[in-house]
Amino acid sequence: xxxxxxxxxxxxxxxxxxxxxxxxxxxxxxxxxxxxxxxxxxxxxxxxxxxxxxxxxxxxxxxxxxxxxxxxxxxxxxxxxxxxxxxxxxxxxxxxxxxxxxxxxxxxxxxxxxxxxxx
Amino acid sequence: xxxxxxxxxxxxxxxxxxxxxxxxxxxxxxxxxxxxxxxxxxxxxxxxxxxxxxxxxxxxxxxxxxxxxxxxxxxxxxxxxxxxxxxxxxxxxxxxxxxxxxxxxxxxxxxxxxxxxxxxxxxxxxxxxxxxxxxxxxxxxxxxxxxxxxxxxxxxxxxxxxxxxxxxxxxxxxxxxxxxxxxxxxxxxxxxxxxxxxxxxxxxxxxxxxxxxxxxxxxxxxxxxxxxxxxxxxxxxxxxxxxxxxxxxxxxxxxxxxxxxxxxxxxxxxxxxxxxxxxxxxxxxxxxxxxxxxxxxxxxxxxxxxxxxxxxxxxxxxxxxx
Numbered sequence: 185x186x187x188x189x190x191x192x193x194x195x196x197x198x199x200x201x202x203x204x205x206x207x208x209x210x211x212x213x214x215x216x217x218x219x220x221x222x223x224x225x226x227x228x229x230x231x232x233x234x235x236x237x238x239x240x241x242x243x244x245x246x247x248x249x250x251x252x253x254x255x256x257x258x259x260x261x262x263x264x265x266x267x268x269x270x271x272x273x274x275x276x277x278x279x280x281x282x283x284x285x286x287x288x289x290x291x292x293x294x295x296x297x298x299x300x301x302x303x
Numbered sequence: 304x305x306x307x308x309x310x311x312x313x314x315x316x317x318x319x320x321x322x323x324x325x326x327x328x329x330x331x332x333x334x335x336x337x338x339x340x341x342x343x344x345x346x347x348x349x350x351x352x353x354x355x356x357x358x359x360x361x362x363x364x365x366x367x368x369x370x371x372x373x374x375x376x377x378x379x380x381x382x383x384x385x386x387x388x389x390x391x392x393x394x395x396x397x398x399x400x401x402x403x404x405x406x407x408x409x410x411x412x413x414x415x416x417x418x419x420x421x422x423x424x425x426x427x428x429x430x431x432x433x434x435x436x437x438x439x440x441x442x443x444x445x446x447x448x449x450x451x452x453x454x455x456x457x458x459x460x461x462x463x464x465x466x467x468x469x470x471x472x473x474x475x476x477x478x479x480x481x482x483x484x485x486x487x488x489x490x491x492x493x494x495x496x497x498x499x500x501x502x503x504x505x506x507x508x509x510x511x512x513x514x515x516x517x518x519x520x521x522x523x524x525x526x527x528x529x530x531x532x533x534x535x536x537x538x539x540x541x542x543x544x545x546x547x548x549x550x551x552x553x554x555x556x557x558x559x560x561x562x563x564x565x566x567x568x569x570x571x572x573x574x575x576x577x578x579x580x581x582x583x584x585x586x587x588x589x590x591x592x593x594x595x596x597x598x599x600x601x602x603x604x605x606x607x608x609x610x611x612x613x614x615x616x617x618x619x620x621x622x623x624x625x
Binding site for chain 1: 381382383416417418443444447448486487488489490491529530531587588589590591
């Protein structure tokens with residue numbers, strides 16, 4: 185009789201411990217999701233922006249870096265920002281303060297388009 | 304290697320003196336340094352490795368001769384061509400060796416690679432070697448950071464708007480157009496309302512028999528829209544030129560030779576003097592194309608154009624730097 189009670193107690197203890205662990209793990213994941221990067225990067229290569237669509241939190245600075253062997257620019261469709269011409273390995277940064285969807289393109293090769301979604 | 308092949312007009316279905324099947328066959332050779340001469344609508348084709356081998360030199364002379372060069376990209380220094388100054392100098396040597404010296408040059412843009420003053424200076428210095436006047440239109444690489452202010456100051460003083468202008472030589476009317484400004488996201492080249500209005504007015508009072516030569520950087524016909532190789536409002540421009548018996552459109556931008564004939568209009572794009580680009584759709588993107596070093600000069604080139612009074616079309620002849 186006593187033995188089964190001890191086993192039961194042990195089982196309950198394990199369950200409680202597991203529950204506590206799971207709760208702690210969920211809290212940890214939630215905190216990780218809230219911790220958005222303050223800096224984000226877009227690589228320009230092969231006549232395209234990568235990623236073509238980037239989602240960030242308001243206040244994030246996006247840096248475009250040209251890895252192509254031909255110059256490109258980064259120009260906002262709404263004339264919010266426009267980089268100087270970027271040769272290979274040159275960068276341009278812009279901080280997105282307000283939420284919204286911001287389309288941009290390369291003014292040298294206008295078929296190259298991308299967007300930044302600010303939440 | 305330098306075989307001479309004479310193909311005369313065989314099929315004239317449209318009664319316009321142009322054998323399209325023969326023309327297309329000739330165009331397939333053009334990339335390997337062939338010579339297609341069109342005079343009075345009659346097509347003659349020759350395969351050659353050097354301009355001087357062309358026994359029909361006399362057939363290509365006329366009352367007006369000029370050369371088109373394009374896409375010198377001074378300042379470019381990547382593997383596709385680490386010495387664009389050297390290949391531009393080779394183009395100058397080629398020009399100076401022509402049996403009929405040109406009266407002037409047309410440069411259809413992307414003079415510089417990054418719109419830097421020293422890049423423009425360098426091109427000017429090298430082209431002085433021809434001793435000829437050069438008429439320029441800008442490419443998208445020439446109007447960076449300053450909306451084309453530097454380009455206009457150097458090459459288009461007294462022009463209108465973004466730098467368009469016209470002039471006459473030996474009875475031929477030349478029109479330099481700018482289609483690389485105010486490009487929109489996802490768009491093609493664009494001429495814009497103001498320039499189109501100017502063009503309509505510029506040609507309004509010309510006789511229909513006046514030969515017209517239009518030169519602009521991005522092709523004025525739809526070569527490959529996926530890569531931006533076209534001009535969205537060129538149809539309107541061509542409508543203003545419909546009445547003329549001979550219209551030649553000279554473009555650059557795509558770094559390869561392509562031709563198209565549509566009624567009275569001959570469209571021609573020039574090779575670059577700097578680096579080649581892939582044929583439409585043959586690569587992921589239209590960037591500089593690397594070829595074995597010994598093949599490079601065979602793919603770069605100049606275009607020689609001759610006008611004979613009374614003939615319907617101008618003779619357009621491409622030759623490589625090799």
